[in-house]
Amino acid sequence: MTNPSLIRRNNHARGAGTAKAARPPGKRDRNRQSAEVKLAELRRRLLEINDLGAAGALLAWDHATYMPAGGAPARARQGATLRRLAHEKSVDPALGRLIDELQPRADSLAHGAASLIRVARRDFEKAVKVPPDYVARANTLGSASYDAWTRARPANDFPAMVPYLEEMLDLSREYAGFFAPYEHVADPLIDDADEGMTTASVRRLFGALARELVPIVRAISEQPPADDRCLRGKFAEAAQLDFSRAVVERMGYDFTRGRLDTTHHPFCTKFSAGDVRITTRVYAGDIGQALFSTLHEAGHALYEQGVGAALEGTPLGSGVSAGVHESQSRLWENQIGRSAGFWRHFYPRLQRAFPDQFAGVTLDAFYRAINKVEHSLIRTDADEVTYNLHIMLRFELELELLEARLAVKHLPEAWREAMQAHLGLVPPDDRDGCLQDVHWYAGGIGGAFHSYTLGNILSAQFHVAAVKAHPQIPQEIERGEFGMLRAWLTERVYQHGRTYTPNELIEQATGEPMSMRPYIAYLRAKYGELYRLPPAPRG
């Protein structure tokens, strides 16, 4: 799982420029030379911001992996210091002036300069609108609220979180206010994660998706449930890690430029093009956790490892948006990692790694088990079909909270009603209800969840486009080969980093704007066969 609040915070730590009148052009040559000097200065400043961000990311990785408990208080302070310094540098007026001065000459400069200036401007303009005082308050509240949540969730104590969440909500609204005017208060929050998306566009998309999904889910629930008992049992943790490691290495995750560790919550983090790390969690009683968490994070990491070397250290040198990032984790975890072809290659190997557990389990039974659809309480454990319903209910509740149609104190009740409406079941307590996800409690309300469903939608769109370009991809995957798929993704998506906007990138890569058709077609085909559903209505 990538924490979207971390992604958003990173966006804030990047650089872009307040629009001011450019100097009138002088002699062309002298101008060009001076522009190149300025471009070098812009790169130097952006690199410094990048390096502070990377150092902060290492502090966070270490915190989650190897830091002794005693390190926590100073670590929190040190992380905040790095964020503050990065923020100071990313709002330096001199940075804004450089961007302004370079803007009119962007096209005369080296290849890529125009994109660099565009993205630097976007980041700068976002950053300067947020006062340092706000950043400090948000960091302080975020830490305190996260800390309280780690105790309140196990204690099922939502009332303890009400004051934090109310303050979080105020801060989220205040943040949106820095970007007024807007059509909807959630728009600036959504734009942070997914440039070019708005509350209205996400709502439209989710509405249409729900109309397609709900009948599929209903039809599945009318069929006998799949049997996934073969995934439960006793699996040696080291062997699980070894197997997961071997699979992602085969997928193309480069261990000379990364590593795999275990943490409470899996994540992917990047310190440079040469150091993109993933973590996973291993449950002895459930082999699905380590396996699919590792595939998921490796998907994020393949994206980051695939960004073009020339973009290293610049604001262009990372994934383009939360939604596109999530599309890559979902593509490798689900489109590939839960496909029959993939396991035709890997299942015999899994059986050899765990002979006691899988000797008597057929490939078909295993495939059905890892694709079991069921109405469940916990988002992170949800199958790829119902997962989106978990996201939609969160998105709706976020909007209700932001619009003040719902008071924080009534959230548990609203959660239960939404669960009943979307998934037909009600959590027995808040721990497995509205307390389950850290996002609202640590990162604020709004802009945090929608990207997961964008990622699901885009994962199918990219996959279909890749197979259309190279119809042999499925056969390759059945042989445990991923070179052709990875090459297409690298060429069309990964290498570009943030060079294009998300919408430009999607359209260039797939030949059309974001579309849920491939995703719905994928679900219908796969689960139609798995659950012997009636053919989809024509239309």
Added chain:
Amino acid sequence: MTNPSLIRRNNHARGAGTAKAARPPGKRDRNRQSAEVKLAELRRRLLEINDLGAAGALLAWDHATYMPAGGAPARARQGATLRRLAHEKSVDPALGRLIDELQPRADSLAHGAASLIRVARRDFEKAVKVPPDYVARANTLGSASYDAWTRARPANDFPAMVPYLEEMLDLSREYAGFFAPYEHVADPLIDDADEGMTTASVRRLFGALARELVPIVRAISEQPPADDRCLRGKFAEAAQLDFSRAVVERMGYDFTRGRLDTTHHPFCTKFSAGDVRITTRVYAGDIGQALFSTLHEAGHALYEQGVGAALEGTPLGSGVSAGVHESQSRLWENQIGRSAGFWRHFYPRLQRAFPDQFAGVTLDAFYRAINKVEHSLIRTDADEVTYNLHIMLRFELELELLEARLAVKHLPEAWREAMQAHLGLVPPDDRDGCLQDVHWYAGGIGGAFHSYTLGNILSAQFHVAAVKAHPQIPQEIERGEFGMLRAWLTERVYQHGRTYTPNELIEQATGEPMSMRPYIAYLRAKYGELYRLPPAPRG
């Protein structure tokens, strides 16, 4: 091994103030209040410098432990960025003004403020004298030279290092020049590591020490050599680590505020009072490496873990000097860790951990093995008696280089002559001669080695003072208990951090200035018995 060049670099990254006339005192109360506001501002600035240093230290730790190879280029750049930012902040004229303004009111402020201001001034005055341009050049050369050394040493290629070393020597002289006038060009370099010491005082000390040591070494070499074959063999690496971990935990190293990992070169590093980490190296064929490296680094770590909590994050919150730091690694490694009493407790445990290797080896045989004295080529493998001869020859060669009495290109020859003179043997090549230590090649020439011998001298002085205060300490240690010794060290040394100067601290703790008498008496007693030497001459 602590890298003294790192210690020196850390010193530079700390804060202190150019002396200017203080403002005339106004109303006393208003002044006091304003001084407290200024003190808070001073602390804030120093904390920021501290945090940047701590983040940089984590980058270095990760580099040595878990970083994938691909991370190296960006990591070097990111570390340099943090060092540059820390340096910028540590030479900020506003910091100097604050120190100047606080100085005359230091005694009216909270307990400890006077020490804080004194140390902040020392650090600031050191830092401002070094131009940013020099820092950048020194960092660049240091990295390039280190990199070249990692190839030149295995290739036994000293000529490849000559240009680097010549430039290093120039930089070391240039650095000293920033602190002119001085009596000797090495004085500023020595003062960086050990405040209050000079070339003259180290020379005097080393001369006197040599007069005592040489006859001891000669007498030992006339005896039959000790048999240390029991330390060689095949020792499972995980079991070595487990045993080392158990021993240092028993000594009082707090694993909730630290951790032990393996690295190519062992070291101790600190990110905060709550996170002081050590590393060790494990050789399957030589159990002495992991064991004594771990004890050595744990000694450094006990010091840092023992610094008073109130000093956390301030420039007072770390060990007072390289020599006193080394005294703690040496005390725990040698005074305690190679003592008969210590192994009376731990040897039966070691035998249980490695029954195949030690079942037939008596405690006495083991004790003789770990205290074998022999003339050897490599400093880091040297026993505690001859170790100082290795240091003295390096110190002399450093001075010859700095004084331009020796040209870099003649260093190998001078090294061989000095080895012959001090240790009676000559290295077969430069790899095990003048290329063996990284210090000159990465951190510059001068001020790097003398601290090791100061540490040896002080280790005995502190140990004797502790036992004098608590004569039961040896009996405690025979029971594997270290509470009384640790409590004395914490009370007299550790908790004070940099509150006192090294010389003040030594005198307060032991009742006398630095003295080599306890160390010589220790060596005479211990090795006199081990090697049945004639009684020491009276005098």
